[in-house]
Amino acid sequence: MPSFIHFRKFLMSAVIGLTVAACDGDSNTELASLGTVGPNPGAGGSSSGGSGGSGNSGGATANCETGLTQVTLSNGDEVCSISGVINADLTLSASNIYMLDGKVVVGENEAKDGTGGTNAVLTIPAGTKIIGKETPTSGVTSYLVVTRGSRLEATGTATQPIVFTSEQDHLRGRTSPIALNETETGEWGGLVVNGLATINKGTDCELAANVCEREGEGDSGLYGGNDDTDNSGTFKYMQVRYAGYAFTADNELNGIAFQGVGSGTTIEYVHVHNGADDGIEFFGGTANAKYIVVTGADDDSIDWTNGYRGYIQYAIVMQNANQANTDQGIEADSNSSDNDALPRARPVLSNVTLVGARPAESDIGILLREGTGAGIYNSVVSNFEHCWDIDGTATYTNSTTATGVTLKSVLFDCDASFKADTDAGEDDTAAGTGLAAKFAAGANNVEQASTLSNGFINGNNENSVTSVNVNTEETLTWFEFATYIGAVKSSSATDNWTLNWTYGINPTPACPTGTTAIGTTGCELTGVITDDMNLVSGLSYFLRGKVVIGADCGPDKDNELSTCDKAELTIDPGVSVYARENPLSYLVIARGSKLNSNGTASAPVTFTVEDDESRNLDSDTGLWGGLVINGRAPINKGTNCEVLTNLCERDGEGDSGKYGGNDAADDSGQIYYTVVKYAGFAFTADNELNGIAFEGVGSGTEVDYVQVHNGADDGIEFFGGTVNAKHLVVTGADDDSIDWTNGYVGNIQYAIVVQNGANQGNTDQGIEADSNSSNNDALPRAYPSLSNLTLVGSFPAATGAESDIGILLREGTGANIYNTVVVGFQDGIDIDGAATYANRDSGTTGINLKSVFIDTDTAFGDDTNAGENDTAAGFDLPTWFAAEDGNNDSTTSNSLTTLSGATTGQKRYINGAVENGIADTDPTALGAFFEDAGFVGAVQSSDNWTSGWTVWLND
Structure with missing residues (x-):
């Protein structure tokens, strides 16, 4: 049988019709799970979130469609060879392995106005594997080209991704990938998709006609046209491994090249691994993409040029130190010959995580040049030599226009955040054009340490950055509003969209x-x-x-x-x-x-x-x-x-x-x-x-963000030290909820205590505080500062709860306690001990209570022991409390609510009208650790930081 399939359209249609009928009659249609032995010998990928190699040990059989050639590989596997031009619709079978022999072209090219040509659709079902022949019969590498007007319908699933890879990779037979620093790359040519969307570089580029077209690199055919909604097919749940080929330094194939591809194309859940030259490159067009992973690119990971104006959301880049040429995370141009050519490149990206491989080359996280604009939102750039660079006079000149450059809610953590070029027109530090100033002017942009885990999963620092709504910022409707920056919020199965279908980035866990x-x-x-x-x-x-x-x-x-x-x-x-x-x-x-x-x-x-x-x-x-x-x-x-x-x-x-x-x-x-x-x-x-x-x-x-539930003896105890804490939740402590002793001098802001008296019979103080039980005046004296606490006891005793005192200060301790709500205890506040009283009004280590609201059975403890008479002359606790700024022990009942809005029940901790009506005290005078919340108590109803991660409290 000839190696090229270049039949007349009507003949091929008849053949394919017979082939599909034959496939429909095959009794063996069930697909095996990837990475397992079963009736799907061609499957690669992974069923466990990225462990999957091809798993082929030789001996796979093939039942090739008419017009394809059966070939036996060196390991004994039978594959179906495809070569030449596919000029009629063709549907592959997941039961076969397919091999591209040389340049394989889907369809015969339409003209730039969408006329002429011979359209074809290549359909690839979930779980299918396609390999590129190492030494093609014709040409120097094997690759797949989809022409203008034709389509590739490659629709995998999360557990049955479609795998494009090299013959070499298939023969290596890995059942799981080695580490993401493997050296293999450029073993076949990759995918090229040509569309009819507008570009800004080529021939016939008159703006009025808007029918610019251009020859693709690697002899991949013409692309570009006048249809920005052009549909080149579906690319979903798909891996492309070890692709890319350099014919010359300026004539290269990539992992995937989207050339003039339109917005009617579906690109979702695509992983390009160890691609050379670039991972994914957009040559003009308007293609949109979601859930993109690029690992180990040998040059740039994501590249655009020639007027690209699509949208990208949820993208991961992880570089590979063993790829010697690894360069930019994003390299972006508009037009290298005419930086101001129209349409100007200006894509919009959100939720992108770019991770370099320093100390390897890993040059720049985001390089914007040659006139491009970009809107980049809710993203993380880490571990590059420089996080951001803008090059070229045209790029700078345009950067403040409607098609310019915007960065908001972006975290930088690189050797240096900005690259300071000094070439003409590229002085990044010049007044008015400085990158640092531009970055600082963008809302929520931060330079701080990255806490990514597994290379790409957000940690606390990433999730602490406020995100923006891209649709609002750009007047769009395409983007989802993600309440976080970066590509992946957490490792949970609901958040980690990379599980099961990607290659190697979620290794199988081991003890x-x-x-x-x-x-x-x-x-x-x-x-x-x-x-x-x-x-x-x-x-x-x-x-x-x-x-x-x-x-x-x-x-x-x-x-x-x-x-x-x-x-x-x-x-x-x-x-x-x-x-x-x-x-x-x-x-x-x-x-x-x-x-x-x-x-x-x-x-x-x-x-x-x-x-x-x-x-x-x-x-x-x-x-x-x-x-x-x-x-x-x-x-x-x-x-x-x-x-x-x-x-x-x-x-x-x-x-x-x-x-x-x-x-x-x-x-x-x-x-x-x-x-x-x-x-x-x-x-x-x-x-x-x-x-x-x-x-x-x-x-x-x-x-930060710590809950202790049903702890005994105490919930959290600080034995001296200087540690600071925010967002503490202590529920159901069997004794005291928050305790300190032995000279603790740290800071605490935003803390909730809710007692569980009906079930914890020993529940006692909300806060029990000592300095030193043996020597009340020992140094360093305990003197912590606290702000924005809500302490909720279980009094009255009818509930079976002790709930003695909301805040008990004794044994020489000092404390600053601001903006605090104390409800549901027998006593609100008590100060015990002669040393504690003697130190109370010390200017440096004494006791200061400001903007404290008390709604308890009795506001103050009234001890009569020696040195503890809270109402004796000079030690009048109520009078002293009332004299402090903003305190309130009136008969007004609290209005705390539960998460559901209930005003009764034990689990009430969210401010209501009463709490929100109390004047707060700015705690920032206590130190840089504190922020001015603008309210008393731990939680305002508009910002409940306990939701989603705590237990019991919101049940």
């Missing part, structure tokens, strides 16, 4: 070294762990007994113990860590080591007890030991507590190791969006584990 596998989905941690460990999503993790991260480094940051052995435990978004009940299990972070708990709002990290699903959220408590984090920030109680040497250290309760030291800025890691359930354990009355114990933890540690 980390140092753990013990439990079945196929569990890993157990035991003993002392002195190597860095990452708990990835997709597995369950178990603590057995006391698990310690690192070996203690001692109190002196400059003279660490000889036995010091630092380690970091990093936990990915969405991971759950389960503690065994027997033996009692808990997690300790030793001094010098770190816990990085990287939850997100949609995929929090959860610490709980084994068999969590069978536990009772209302009543279960104290089922495991909880978290203990030991740092070497200063404390005021222990051994070696001479103030001058400041090397005070102390043994933590529950045999949790030593804490304290001389580094106020000590860094014990980061805890974001983390929920701790059912923790705490009492060995004796004075030796107890809590939900979370921060022991001598320093201000270098980041704590």
